Amino acid sequence: MNFTLPLTIPAAGTAIRHQDKILLTGSCFTEHMSSRMEQLRMDVLANPSGILFNPESVADSLNAYIDNRAYTTGDLFCLQEIWNCWDFHSDFSATSSAAALDLIHSAVSGAGAFLAGADWLIVTLGSAFQYFTTALAGEAGRGVANCHRAPGQWFEKRLLPVATIVDTWRQLIGRLQTYNPKLKIIFTISPVRHVRDGVVDNNRSKARLIEAVHTLVATYDHCSYFPAYEIVIDILRDHRFYDVDMIHPNYAATQYVWERFADTYFTADTRKLLGRIQDIQTAWHHKVRFPDTEAHCRFKASYREKLLQLKEQYPYLDLEEALAYFSSAS
Incomplete structure (x- = not known):
């Protein structure tokens, strides 16, 4: 008797070597995979801009690395004596604008140099929802990667269309091919449910990410998809594979995903x-x-x-x- 659904993962066309340089970016699930690689002495750079969830913000961060984008005080805002940037995680916030900009510029330049020589880019997308600033935030219509606990009235929440995601990433993939012709890309979808969106809207969000990613993978030979989402949601769907919040996969689940990833790409x-x-x-x-x-x-x-x-x-x-x-x- 079988107690799990079968899931056959096609063998990777190109294998990851231990000495390869790997940049990982995206949702918090990225941290689970990158930490295992770091422990095994692989050459990795994980989430240079901090944890990012939506595909537009992830793409914008990669464009910033390619351009070695120079951020200024005008790209920051001050809230409760802390300087923040909408494009970065709160790890890059500071009590002075100069300190925040130093953290940001160091991350961008370092990530750009690493990306130029990287063999692999692993992108884990978490949600197709993105927040946009309203006039109350001082600038209307700016897409944000992190809300930095600013007042809810400062934002409008939108579900990104599949066509928008695909168009953004097609342009970015073209730029990445020029910037680093040897770079290969692995897409994954985070299995972490965004329950704050509600169960129904979380499923709509994940569906849009999955459709967009499969469209890209079907277009580009150097892009592939690893089904981390399907492994956790469809194969390890018993609650014993979740943390106490019943949302985040626990150690057993992430270890199983890691083993399947290793079997596929190593x-x-x-x-x-x-x-x-x-x-x-x-x-x-x-x-x-x-x-x-x-x-x-x-x-x-x-x-x-x-x-x-x-x-x-x-x-x-x-x-x-x-x-x-x-x-x-x-």
Whole structure:
């Protein structure tokens, strides 16, 4: 008896190598995938502008990186003594406009340089709803990526049409091809439900994202779709795969999505290497009750040898911090 629906994911035309540079951007689900890649010593840059949910804001952020856009005080607003930018997460807010602009310019220039040399761009879209400022915000009709807890009267909420999303991303994909011809793009839809929109409107929103993304993937050979949304919503639909809020996927769910992603996009050799790195990560963070014993010294020596073998086989790996730990006296 089967207790889950079958889901066959087509093999990727091009595999991700461990040494590839990967830029991830989009919703909070991006954080789950990027954190696993970082733990496995992959070269990643995640959400340079902070968490972004709607496709227009994600596209605008990528255009900003390509242009190395120069933001000015006119792009900021001050609310309750904090300077913010509508295009960025509150991680880029500060108590002075100069400090906020420094954070923003550092992020934009760094992301632009990384994107120019990246092998992969992984885009996770969360919602087709976008908020636009009203005149009460000082400027009417500006699309925002983050509302920064400003008064609700400052915004108008709109559900973006599929045609608008597709047109924006077609233009952006053309620019990305010129900016970095080797870049390959993986689209995913976040499985996190935006329940504040209501269950019905959340489904309308996700449907528009899915339709837009599949239109793009059918158009461009270097774009693909990974069904993270379908894995969680249709395959892992039991409540035991959700956090206590019954909205966000829990560790078991995100780990399963990660494993399916690895099976789809990583070569067998890369998966084997990731297993070796994960073994070292687990040993490194293992809580030791008796660090002064001979047994623990032998344990550390064995992992030091494993690390040296990895460094010899894969010189690009950054293993210095782990090597220092396993080389230290207990």
